[in-house]
Amino acid sequence: MELDLAKRAIAGDERALVKLLAQHEDTLYRTAYAYLKNEHDAIEAMQELTYRALKKIHTVKEPTYIATWLVRIIINICLDMKKKQEKLVYNHEIELASADHQPFEMADIITSLPTEQQELIYLKYFQDLKNGEIAHLKQIPEGTVKSRLHKTLKRLRVLIAKEEL
Incomplete structure (x- = not known):
């Protein structure tokens, strides 16, 4: 049956x-x-x-x-x-950590990035697309997506560190 x-x-x-x-x-x-x-x-x-x-x-x-x-x-x-829940917890922890210092909004920091980097962040972390899906969508090699995301995240870390000072 x-x-x-x-x-x-x-x-x-x-x-x-x-x-x-x-x-x-x-x-x-x-x-x-x-x-x-x-x-x-x-x-x-x-x-x-x-x-x-x-x-x-x-x-x-x-x-x-x-x-x-x-x-x-x-x-x-x-x-x-579970991954999404962990991201939410991580984002909440960032907000709490930043509350100890001068408050900042993650959205404000993201909007200070160049448009192409903003788009990568939103596709990867807000739309939960995989690197291969982003590559297909943007019609670029997956390796390029990975390297651009790495560069973007590095830049975001620097911007966050500046905001926390």
């Missing part, structure tokens, strides 16, 4: 995919909850799983591993969410 549903889902049958998701809902939710440690985030991860599964089901090569594929997706979603 599950193998048949998996084959139909891979072939584009959305109802079959929804049934598969329902069959594995408990396992997937428990996995999300174990990673994220709260119900709200786990539910959000499940919603994202549904979206990603619908978008990428056609990439599954072996229908017998559909459950493993779904678990892998939920784990990746949870890891992405």
